[in-house]
Amino acid sequence: MPDASWPVLAPLLQAATAGRDLLDDTLRRLGPDAVTAALLAEIGEVEHDVRLDLHFDGVTTSHLRTGADLVVSLDLADAVRTLYGTERRWPSLAVSTPSAGLDEGGVGAWFRARRDYPAAVEAVLTALRPPQEDLGALAVRFGSDKWGDLHWYTQHYERHFARLRTEPVRVLEIGIGGYDDPDSGGASLRMWQRYFRRGLVHGLDITAKPGVTGPRITTVQGDQSDAAFLDALGTRLGPFDVVIDDGSHLNDHVRTSFHALFPHVRAGGLYVVEDLQTAYWPSWGGAPDGGAGTSIGMLKSFVDGLNLAEVAGPRVNGGYVQRNISGISFHHNIAFVEKGLNAEEGGPEFLRTLC
Numbered sequence: 001m002p003d004a005s006w007p008v009l010a011p012l013l014q015a016a017t018a019g020r021d022l023l024d025d026t027l028r029r030l031g032p033d034a035v036t037a038a039l040l041a042e043i044g045e046v047e048h049d050v051r052l053d054l055h056f057d058g059v060t061t062s063h064l065r066t067g068a069d070l071v072v073s074l075d076l077a078d079a080v081r082t083l084y085g086t087e088r089r090w091p092s093l094a095v096s097t098p099s100a101g102l103d104e105g106g107v108g109a110w111f112r113a114r115r116d117y118p119a120a121v122e123a124v125l126t127a128l129r130p131p132q133e134d135l136g137a138l139a140v141r142f143g144s145d146k147w148g149d150l151h152w153y154t155q156h157y158e159r160h161f162a163r164l165r166t167e168p169v170r171v172l173e174i175g176i177g178g179y180d181d182p183d184s185g186g187a188s189l190r191m192w193q194r195y196f197r198r199g200l201v202h203g204l205d206i207t208a209k210p211g212v213t214g215p216r217i218t219t220v221q222g223d224q225s226d227a228a229f230l231d232a233l234g235t236r237l238g239p240f241d242v243v244i245d246d247g248s249h250l251n252d253h254v255r256t257s258f259h260a261l262f263p264h265v266r267a268g269g270l271y272v273v274e275d276l277q278t279a280y281w282p283s284w285g286g287a288p289d290g291g292a293g294t295s296i297g298m299l300k301s302f303v304d305g306l307n308l309a310e311v312a313g314p315r316v317n318g319g320y321v322q323r324n325i326s327g328i329s330f331h332h333n334i335a336f337v338e339k340g341l342n343a344e345e346g347g348p349e350f351l352r353t354l355c
């Protein structure tokens, strides 16, 4: 799917946490209709027979079940803040039943119509602000194998991604799933979309995936072993806060993808490599010792890169990768590479020869 709607979504996600003047200006610049369309795509079906009236700049538009008697009214900017903001908040809202008059059914009918008010408000608010679930629960809900099937990755993802959860992140995952079926896959993209409520989520797969869609999901067809293609992709869609390699898991593909995409990761972002078991399997391009030439061999070499400033002999600057990795974490079959300046000074010369 093309990312044609993101010229609206990207600024909206940023403006949702800004002051009200800036948010209102953004809504005017993007156009309330485009903003409303993005908001409705996000909330999807609401499980209540309710009409949603959105107000902005003195204009009211009606949505969801427009024929319903029960109307929940929201200020558009406030609805955007509830959807994409970082605090749990109540938007300013009003509920009404314009068609329930005293003349039809008397006082009893008038009161009965109001019994549904809390449920209607709850349905709209839950659609705007679904409960925050942990990644394990989301993996199960969306059918991702990142937890509870072949792998137990979500505990590690939680730990490394928690600080990014409420940020307007850009995520790229290599490997959408479903292999050569264009309509299947996307489990983890849906999981990330829900986990990162303000995140834009891109998936890359060798197979086109027109059937994998979502309000903040786009899919791209391409080969992760094609460095020039990945570089162009990074220029077009990045910089990324998170890149996850869950593609072919062939060792030379993993290495090529890392070197092509790591420059497109933002400082403070993370590059994740899954399924590192293939580094030990010769038929996948690995070696039993996980040495040079394997995916884990590449990652292990970055550990020495972290401490390059301490290496004896003439001071070396290191390459781009060495100068821009600030941390690495290894867990069973998965590694997280943190992007950040690796520019600390090494120990002074006299200390090196003290003992």
Ligand SMILES: C[S@@+](CC[C@H](N)C(=O)[O-])C[C@H]1O[C@@H](n2cnc3c(N)ncnc32)[C@H](O)[C@@H]1O
Binding pocket: 144, 145, 146, 173, 174, 175, 176, 177, 178, 179, 180, 185, 186, 187, 188, 189, 204, 205, 206, 207, 222, 223, 224, 225, 246, 247, 248, 253
């Ligand atoms: C394990 S699945 C991804 C699962 C998905 N990330 C999830 O967690 O739901 C691996 C995917 O990588 C794709 N793939 C295989 N080789 C590839 C390549 N060279 N470039 C891009 N994608 C590739 C496959 O088509 C498959 O859909």
